[in-house]
Amino acid sequence: MPGLRLALIVILMAHGCDGGNVLVVPIDGSHWINMEVILRELHSRGHHLAVLRSLNSWYIPENSSFYTTITVTPPEDQGFNPGLFAFLVQRSFEINKMTPVWHFIEQQKDRAHMLQVFHSITLNFLSKVLEDSDLVGRLKRSHFDLVLTDPVFPTGVILAQYLRLPMVYSVRWINAGEAHREQAPSPPSYVPLHNSLFSDKMNFVQRTKNLLRYVVSILIEEAFIMPVYSELLQRHFPPGADLRSMQHSADIWMMRVDFVFEFPRPSVPNVVYIGGFQCREAKPLPAELEAFMQSSGEHGVVVMSLGSLIADLPKEMTEVISAAFSKLPQKVVWRYLGQRPSNLANNTLLLDWLPQNDLLGHPKTRAFVAHGGTNGLYEAIYHGVPVLGLPLLFDQFDNLIRMKGRGAARVVEASSLNAEDFLEALRDVLENPFYRNNMQRLSRLHRDKPLSPLDTAIFWIEFVIRHKGAAHLRSVGSSLPWYSYHSIDVVVFLLALSVASLWVLVCVCRLLCRCTCRTKRKVE
The missing domain is CATH 3.40.50.2000 (Glycogen Phosphorylase B;)
Structure with missing residues (x-):
């Protein structure tokens, strides 16, 4: 196995690409800790990195030896702060003491409210970026090869579409829930929803609750998240542009999961798994x-x-x-x-x-x-x-x-x-x-893998740089409307056709019966 790993790394290095120019749009907090690991590795392989950050960033330093920064001053002194998360912890304790029905109701209310708050902050940041002509001009003149982003909030998604660049995700969460179900089949019969506390082996009652969570998640996304960005998209994009299509257009979804941890589930070609990529052998302690x-x-x-x-x-x-x-x-x-x-x-x-x-x-x-x-x-x-x-x-x-x-x-x-x-x-x-x-x-x-999760991540980022995208790996299923995806329109059509055929058959039978009766009366 060590020989195989060495051979694969040599092959990857031989098939690397000239230093790419990457625009990085990260998420602050623990998500940045993940992204920083990937950026260090990309820098060591000769890529140029530019990180878009807020002036109020907690974790993302403005000065770095392995990336340059594009710092944006938010329109207001707003953002995430430790006090907010302390409040959320206290609220979580309160909700966990409620009866199951009230627990579910209050949890979904809080979730919808907080998502709307977070996405409103993201909207203000995005508006500041897109309305700054000097900044937009600088981004366009930089001739980036791709956008590497964490799509928990869609700053990087919308920027990639605006700049018409290929896009790679380092992702686990997106919008109102877990990102995997946005791209790959995720039947709620055995794929547990966020905060359900279920495993992949659910009884009938649990499957019912899981389906309800699935429906509520879709409703929250449609009612509280998508409308936040509608005006911004109308101002800066052609008619018909919508956030969901933009989110589904990523070339590669690098999912931060490993199936020694996650429950097995269906996948698609442009989803790759890099769970644990930040792990490394221990270094000596102070x-x-x-x-x-x-x-x-x-x-x-x-x-x-x-x-x-x-x-x-x-x-x-x-x-x-x-x-x-x-x-x-x-x-x-x-x-x-x-x-x-x-x-x-x-x-x-x-x-x-x-x-x-x-x-x-x-x-x-x-x-x-x-x-x-x-x-x-x-x-x-x-x-x-x-x-x-x-x-x-x-x-x-x-x-x-x-x-x-x-x-x-x-x-x-x-x-x-x-x-x-x-x-x-x-x-x-x-x-x-x-x-x-x-x-x-x-x-x-x-x-026990032929290639480490971090090397897997770097390979696919460089793959997108080399080939200027990976559209051939995208599944059409993610762009279909829900009724087409689940063939509901086909089922309705077939049911209508069956009902129409049955009705015609009944009418023909009745007509034949009438004709037969008339013939009998004439004979008599």
């Missing part, structure tokens, strides 16, 4: 952190991180977690930005930042307490570290359901967390070999 890890002895270390968006948790929850940690023989490394818990024990080290991948790859690490973000879960899979899940927002609940279904994680409910339950679950993950064995099996499956 001296002080390495000393702390070694001080754990045979018991090892628990690593805890809640990702890049959540600065801190409610005080009562941190006290519960800290109390549970204090009863462990293991040492704990905890990424934490809030007020120091009053009951923090000597075995726990608080850090405002930690080298997560390097810690998970350390031989002393025994378990990972995580919120369920895909970056952290793929790093845990890559290094074979079992997970105790504490989902808070967005796709984290579904992600951890998948890991639980694989036997590689336990999940606890954050809104009703207590020290005893948290400690019991953590000890189970630490002491029961079931979780570590399953996670290490997933790690072996994830690593």
Whole structure:
């Protein structure tokens, strides 16, 4: 296998392309962490990268050694901020305590409202870009080969269409839900919807709920998202331009999933899978952190991180977690930005930042307490570290359901967390070999590929540069109206034809019967 990998890499290098000129339109936050990995690799292969960013960006630095920036000042001081996500966490706790019916209703209301807010912010940013003639002229004069974008919000999508450039997605989410169903067949009978908390094996009641979620997702997209951009499209595009067609026009959809994690489902030729591309072998830790890890002895270390968006948790929850940690023989490394818990024990080290991948790859690490973000879960899979899940927002609940279904994680409910339950679950993950064995099996499956996920991503980006697109891989199905896609118009036509034929047959029979009756009367 090492020889095969080396041969494939040599072939890829031989079939590379001259340095391309790529316009990158990323999404901030944890999505940028993903995109940055791809950009570093593209830069190392001689490509020129220009990153479009907001002046108020959290994570995307204006100065970089491997890309240039195009910085746009938003029309207002608006954007995402830590306070917003703290509010969303609190709201998530409230909703999770509701009855199932009210939980569903309130969840969908909040989802529709937040999507409308986020897309309105995106609209204002896009308007500022397209109405800046100097900026538009600069973009056109740059002669980009393609647009690389994350289409969670359609800034890059609309810009690519405006500049008439090929487009490659680094994607998992788009508009109102998971991106895979926008491009490939996704029957709701066995493909669970976002926030359904179902696996791919659903009973009748679950399939009914999943179908309802599918319908609601379409309605939210049509009622709350598409109208946001209609006026902008009318101003800057020819008549008939619509966002859905633009979104479906991407040449390559690089899905950030791997089927050791995701449930199997249908696919199409221009969807490629790069889940875990950000993972890498662990690097040496800083001296002080390495000393702390070694001080754990045979018991090892628990690593805890809640990702890049959540600065801190409610005080009562941190006290519960800290109390549970204090009863462990293991040492704990905890990424934490809030007020120091009053009951923090000597075995726990608080850090405002930690080298997560390097810690998970350390031989002393025994378990990972995580919120369920895909970056952290793929790093845990890559290094074979079992997970105790504490989902808070967005796709984290579904992600951890998948890991639980694989036997590689336990999940606890954050809104009703207590020290005893948290400690019991953590000890189970630490002491029961079931979780570590399953996670290490997933790690072996994830690593056993002829080409790494990152090399796969780079190959397809360069493929689009070399061939100026990949239209031959696009499925026509994504551009069909829903009634044609599901052949409903054909079924209706055939039903109408059958009814008409039956009616003609009945009429003929009645006419024949009348003629026969008249003949009999004449004979009599």
